[in-house]
Amino acid sequence: MVPFIYDPIYSDLDLPERHRYPIHKYKMLHQWALSHGASSEQFVRPNPLTWSQVKTVHSADYVRKLKSNAFDKKEWRKVGFPWSTQLLTRTLTSAGGTFETVKTALDKRIAIHFSGGYHHAHHDWGSGFCLINDLAISAILATQAQPNLKILIFDTDVHQGDGTATLLRNHERIFTCSIHGERNFPFTKVDSDLDVALPKGTTDGAYLDAVKHTLHKVAKDFKPDLILYDAGVDIYRRDDLGHLDVSIEGIFSRDYFVLDYAKQNNINLAAVIGGGYQRNLSRLILAHAQLLRASHQVWSD
Numbered sequence: 697m698v699p700f701i702y703d704p705i706y707s708d709l710d711l712p713e714r715h716r717y718p719i720h721k722y723k724m725l726h727q728w729a730l731s732h733g734a735s736s737e738q739f740v741r742p743n744p745l746t747w748s749q750v751k752t753v754h755s756a757d758y759v760r761k762l763k764s765n766a767f768d769k770k771e772w773r774k775v776g777f778p779w780s781t782q783l784l785t786r787t788l789t790s791a792g793g794t795f796e797t798v799k800t801a802l803d804k805r806i807a808i809h810f811s812g813g814y815h816h817a818h819h820d821w822g823s824g825f826c827l828i829n830d831l832a833i834s835a836i837l838a839t840q841a842q843p844n845l846k847i848l849i850f851d852t853d854v855h856q857g858d859g860t861a862t863l864l865r866n867h868e869r870i871f872t873c874s875i876h877g878e879r880n881f882p883f884t885k886v887d888s889d890l891d892v893a894l895p896k897g898t899t900d901g902a903y904l905d906a907v908k909h910t911l912h913k914v915a916k917d918f919k920p921d922l923i924l925y926d927a928g929v930d931i932y933r934r935d936d937l938g939h940l941d942v943s944i945e946g947i948f949s950r951d952y953f954v955l956d957y958a959k960q961n962n963i964n965l966a967a968v969i970g971g972g973y974q975r976n977l978s979r980l981i982l983a984h985a986q987l988l989r990a991s992h993q994v995w996s997d
């Protein structure tokens with residue numbers, strides 16, 4: 697049974713009508729899982745991160761401004777969310793969920809987070825719906841608890857993981873790898889340890905070749921104990937924000953490959969669902985559900 701990390705609070709955020717962020721997708725994915733054979737015991741509710749854990753990568757001044765709604769208009773525009781206490785609680789819980797997923801994966805070999813992947817959050821600024829970099833914080837906290845641990849952050853969201861790349865630049869035991877659309881946000885990319893930028897309109901074959909080749913190469917060279925996998929589905933051809941041309945079957949093949957690769961090579965795997973921005977929520981859920989389908993197939997064999 698693959699452990700799923702989820703909290704109903706993920707969809708608890710009042711946003712203006714027609715806001716771009718698909719806040720309801722989390723509870724809908726949870727519903728999808730339950731109606732496709734997941735049991736309620738499979739779900740683990742996370743503890744929120746503490747502010748002192750947040751300061752692992754974010755500046756004290758940034759945390760103070762975030763807590764007290766002291767960003768200026770421009771800073772909030774960059775983030776894309778309106779401030780509320782609800783936003784803070786949700787953000788801390790979601791980031792705590794990624795840390796819980798990493799800890800669970802180290803114990804059970806696999807765990808999937810029904811949120812996470814806030815990879816555009818930087819040391820002292822937020823951006824692109826990302827306030828707290830759950831990936832960087834979770835990886836650092838895990839390596840602090842187990843100093844010999846080596847973590848590969850394998851980010852296949854269509855947007856480059858610029859915040860994660862900056863925050864972990866000099867970290868010897870954490871390797872950052874981003875496979876993304878070269879024409880997608882962020883328009884100023886930051887070097888990860890390894891970046892693969894794909895041209896607009898990349899289709900399944902070339903996309904899957906890039907994922908397979910890159911993961912194999914990095915895993916062979918870096919030898920991670922854990923892969924923290926961002927399974928963003930904004931690579932999907934019908935995504936409103938992505939510029940790639942990957943099908944639903946392509947998403948399933950990517951997720952299956954990554955999970956199966958980790959299992960075959962005895963690497964623990966912690967996955968987060970990452971980005972996905974379609975106004976059609978049932979299609980969006982189907983895209984995210986490929987990760988759950990893949991985990992079921994890989995781990996029920």
Ligand SMILES: [Zn+2]
Nearest residue numbers: 853855930971
């Ligand atoms: Zn994205």
